[in-house]
Amino acid sequence: MRTAPAGAGRSINMAMSTRGIHALKQVGLDEEIMAMAIPLAGRTIHLVEGDLSFQPYGQKEEEVIYSVSRAELNKALITAAEKYEGVRFHFNERCTGVALRTGVVYVRDERTDHTRSIPLQQLIGTDGSASAVRTALLSAGRFDISQQYLDHGYKELTIPPGPGGTFMLAPNTLHIWPRGLYMLIALPNPDGSFTCTLFFPHEGEYSFSSLSTPEKVLDFFSHQFSDAVPLIPNLAEAFFANPTGNLVTVKCFPWHYQNSILLMGDAAHAIVPFFGQGMNCGFEDCTLLDECIEQYGPDWERIFEVFGKLRKENVDAIADMALTNYIEMRDRVTDPAFLLQAQAGLLLEQRYPDLFIPKYSMVSFHRLPYAEALRRADIQESILQQLCASITSVEEIDWPSADRLIKERLIKD
Numbered sequence: 001m002r003t004a005p006a007g008a009g010r011s012i013n014m015a016m017s018t019r020g021i022h023a024l025k026q027v028g029l030d031e032e033i034m035a036m037a038i039p040l041a042g043r044t045i046h047l048v049e050g051d052l053s054f055q056p057y058g059q060k061e062e063e064v065i066y067s068v069s070r071a072e073l074n075k076a077l078i079t080a081a082e083k084y085e086g087v088r089f090h091f092n093e094r095c096t097g098v099a100l101r102t103g104v105v106y107v108r109d110e111r112t113d114h115t116r117s118i119p120l121q122q123l124i125g126t127d128g129s130a131s132a133v134r135t136a137l138l139s140a141g142r143f144d145i146s147q148q149y150l151d152h153g154y155k156e157l158t159i160p161p162g163p164g165g166t167f168m169l170a171p172n173t174l175h176i177w178p179r180g181l182y183m184l185i186a187l188p189n190p191d192g193s194f195t196c197t198l199f200f201p202h203e204g205e206y207s208f209s210s211l212s213t214p215e216k217v218l219d220f221f222s223h224q225f226s227d228a229v230p231l232i233p234n235l236a237e238a239f240f241a242n243p244t245g246n247l248v249t250v251k252c253f254p255w256h257y258q259n260s261i262l263l264m265g266d267a268a269h270a271i272v273p274f275f276g277q278g279m280n281c282g283f284e285d286c287t288l289l290d291e292c293i294e295q296y297g298p299d300w301e302r303i304f305e306v307f308g309k310l311r312k313e314n315v316d317a318i319a320d321m322a323l324t325n326y327i328e329m330r331d332r333v334t335d336p337a338f339l340l341q342a343q344a345g346l347l348l349e350q351r352y353p354d355l356f357i358p359k360y361s362m363v364s365f366h367r368l369p370y371a372e373a374l375r376r377a378d379i380q381e382s383i384l385q386q387l388c389a390s391i392t393s394v395e396e397i398d399w400p401s402a403d404r405l406i407k408e409r410l411i412k413d
């Protein structure tokens with residue numbers, strides 16, 4: 001990928017936050033990656049009528065997420081990894097299977113179609129959400145696996161840079177066009193362009209299958225995303241040329257086989273992208289694996305086992321939070337009750353900074369285990385619901401009740 005042009009239709013940027021940045025720091029790559037990242041301080045909401053509003057992600061200056069180029073990040077990681085002694089990359093080679101008991105991995109050269117078998121000592125399967133290594137673990141027996149496809153898929157579109165590489169929308173923000181059952185989002189790239197992603201039902205009245213002609217696409221976009229339409233050249237052509245992606249949550253366990261195989265990243269736990277955490281979570285896997293190796297090396301079976309035990313409930317928690325966040329992003333961000341609770345949450349954080357941290361901040365700006373973030377977020381949500389149930393503005397918050405609820409329910413560990 002360092003020599004070939006980037007593939008069309010692949011997500012070309014993604015949101016990176018504290019967990020990912022921490023892992024990069026551990027391998028001395030944070031400064032290089034951050035130098036090409038664009039900070040995003042919040043969400044800009046585009047209403048149907050064209051009005052804009054801004055919702056900050058956090059309330060401290062450093063509470064921003066970063067838009068990074070998927071390709072540049074991958075290239076930097078490959079270049080850094082190959083500097084380590086013993087690391088070799090074999091491109092265009094596909095794992096087609098693993099014989100668990102004999103300890104052999106089969107790899108097909110996609111240019112020659114030749115398959116070779118490689119004896120393995122430790123194999124770490126990071127081959128993504130459709131992992132071939134994971135498929136091999138099925139034959140180990142007592143391997144739990146579930147996959148849940150969303151009824152919604154996604155399609156990427158591009159807003160090119162303006163004259164002289166200028167941004168055609170405000171750059172330091174994630175743009176969202178929330179429309180209840182679906183949404184369009186846009187993230188900036190360093191060259192002044194934006195990658196837009198339409199998250200949309202596969203079937204139904206407004207869906208990938210119903211937008212079947214260029215006229216229907218243009219009519220739909222003009223009504224729903226009118227301010228984006230002039231910014232996306234050849235919209236209808238791009239809509240039909242770019243692939244429609246699926247969104248899947250994969251849960252499986254155990255992630256290891258004896259002392260020889262471990263799954264990590266999307267291969268172990270693919271999640272939907274609505275919390276911007278899939279990659280961050282995969283990087284956090286690396287942080288934990290590193291700790292396990294430090295503590296138990298070279299006992300690989302113990303390393304793999306402890307890694308899975310410590311990590312599983314946390315990735316299940318972010319998988320669930322990512323699903324819930326789709327509804328928040330596409331629908332709740334324009335709901336007055338949600339906005340009131342969000343404002344109240346920021347005030348509670350100011351008043352009890354060690355006890356009350358909004359869910360988005362716990363996930364994106366802290367390294368609190370995801371399961372703990374989910375547990376605390378559920379308690380916080382019920383406190384907010386109680387405090388906001390009969391008020392219409394944050395000035396009316398009953399602070400003595402807030403003090404009592406926080407002390408009763410969110411005792412500092």
Ligand SMILES: Cc1cc2nc3c(=O)[nH]c(=O)nc-3n(C[C@H](O)[C@H](O)[C@H](O)COP(=O)(O)OP(=O)(O)OC[C@H]3O[C@@H](n4cnc5c(N)ncnc54)[C@H](O)[C@@H]3O)c2cc1C
Nearest residue numbers: 011014015094095127128132265266273276277278279280
């Ligand atoms: C639309 C979308 C937007 C997203 N946005 C974000 C975001 O903003 N922030 C975020 O943190 N996460 C985001 N994610 C999630 C993120 O892309 C994934 O969590 C992350 O890429 C997982 O990394 P991985 O290395 O585990 O797997 P992958 O990135 O899928 O990499 C797997 C690698 O294995 C290779 N491979 C696959 N099969 C084989 C095989 N059989 N043999 C050999 N090699 C193989 C692939 O070519 C690839 O190089 C998004 C995902 C999607 C779909």
